[in-house]
Amino acid sequence: MSFSLYGELCTEVYDLTKTIGHSFGGDIQYYRDRLQACDGKILEAMVGSGRVMIPLLEAGLNIDGVDASPQMLASCRQRCEERGLNAPLFEARLQELALPYRYQAIMIPSGSFLLIEKREESIAVLERFFEHLEPGGRLILDIFLPKALDFEKGKVGTSTYHFPNGDIITMEGKLVEANLFEQYKVSYLKYEKWRNGVLLQTELQRFALRWYGVEELKLVLADIGFTNITVSADFEFGKPPTNANQTYVYEASKPLR
Numbered sequence: 001m002s003f004s005l006y007g008e009l010c011t012e013v014y015d016l017t018k019t020i021g022h023s024f025g026g027d028i029q030y031y032r033d034r035l036q037a038c039d040g041k042i043l044e045a046m047v048g049s050g051r052v053m054i055p056l057l058e059a060g061l062n063i064d065g066v067d068a069s070p071q072m073l074a075s076c077r078q079r080c081e082e083r084g085l086n087a088p089l090f091e092a093r094l095q096e097l098a099l100p101y102r103y104q105a106i107m108i109p110s111g112s113f114l115l116i117e118k119r120e121e122s123i124a125v126l127e128r129f130f131e132h133l134e135p136g137g138r139l140i141l142d143i144f145l146p147k148a149l150d151f152e153k154g155k156v157g158t159s160t161y162h163f164p165n166g167d168i169i170t171m172e173g174k175l176v177e178a179n180l181f182e183q184y185k186v187s188y189l190k191y192e193k194w195r196n197g198v199l200l201q202t203e204l205q206r207f208a209l210r211w212y213g214v215e216e217l218k219l220v221l222a223d224i225g226f227t228n229i230t231v232s233a234d235f236e237f238g239k240p241p242t243n244a245n246q247t248y249v250y251e252a253s254k255p256l257r
Contacts, residue, residue, distance in 0.1 A: 006069035009191035009203040013161050013169055014049055015075055018110075021055045025247055027109050027142065028052055030235035032059050034140060034251070040104035043132065045094055045125075046112035049075035057085050064101065066090040095121050097128040104134055108141035111247070117184065117208035126224050133254040139226065142235075142249045145211055150185065151178045168194045173207070184210040214241055214248055226252035 004010065023029060031052060035042055038061065044053045047065030049072050057063055057080070065087060067073050073089050080087055090099060094116070106129045116122040129139055154175065161169045170192045177186040189205040212220070218229050229252040233241040241248050 003204050003206040005205075006072050007203050007205070008071050009169055009193055009201060010189075010205055011049065011069070011071040011075050012163070012193075013171065013191065014072070016161055016163065018048070018051045020051055020079060022051060024110070026235040027247075028055055030237070030249065031107055031109060031140065032056055032061070034237065035061055035105055035107070038062075038104045040134065041101055043099070043101075043103045043106045045097075045106060045108045045129070046110075046115070047076055047089070048072050048110070048112075050079050052107075052109045053087065054079060054083065054085065057087055058083070064088040064090065064099070064103075066092050066094070066097070066099070068093050094125040094128060097125070097132060099132060101132070102134045103132055103137055105138045105140060106133060107139075111142055111144050113141050114143055114209050114211055117186075117210055119210065122210065123220060123224070126221065130224050130226065130254055135254060135256045137254050139221075139252045139254075140249065142247050143212060143217065144247050145244045146185065146209065147245075151175070151180070166195065167200075170194070183212065184208060217250060221250065221252045225255070227255050228253040 021028065035056065040062065042061055042063045044063055044065050047053050047067045050065070053063050053065050065076060068091065070091055073091055077089055113122065116125055133139065152175065156172060156174045159171045172190045173187050175185060175187050179185070187207045189207050191203040192199055193201040214231055218231065221229050229250065231241060232249045233239045233246040235247065235249060
């Protein structure tokens with residue numbers, strides 16, 4: 001069985017645990033407040049099934065979404081339709097992003113930027129974002145640092161998710177690679193879907209996480225050409241980071257000329 005990229009079972013668990021409008025640490029309110037003044041188009045990259053995008057659409061913002069997972073996009077599209085929302089959704093790898101629009105703002109919530117496994121690919125993604133921004137447009141993204149306990153190689157964790165129709169999905173995660181020098185780790189996730197004690201479906205996922213130091217990412221953004229780079233802690237704009245347990249929110253602008 002080959003690895004899936006945020007496949008059907010992963011999407012079901014994602015929809016169950018990341019419900020529309022559920023805010024993690026105040027992230028939805030932060031993005032809404034920071035983007036409220038935008039009167040042009042906004043792009044949410046790695047939009048998933050719309051946890052953040054949909055409440056921002058309902059707040060009157062003009063948002064497109066892009067994701068590499070067709071399953072996630074199908075869920076997002078269905079959730080938008082259920083609410084009478086019509087938002088353009090694009091399926092694309094961010095490293096090859098070539099959309100027909102330029103945006104006043106591009107956002108990546110939920111620490112999703114860390115899911116881009118290779119450093120050269122993450123830099124390519126930021127370069128594509130830079131090209132897709134209007135002059136003066138802003139990039140906003142949040143990241144986090146892994147915890148020390150996350151590096152016990154071979155450690156297995158299990159979770160069980162109960163669905164309203166009685167189905168159960170179990171997830172087993174095993175850390176298979178951790179490289180502190182290169183700043184990444186890889187886990188294998190196995191999802192199993194059960195109904196009345198019968199195994200219906202199995203799905204495997206390779207889950208990689210690459211992290212960046214607070215100052216490191218500022219330097220990367222500056223090297224690409226971004227200016228006015230700020231880092232705020234825990235979704236409080238202007239609050240300086242002070243420790244490794246915080247969420248770091250970056251805002252950076254494309255120069256006017």
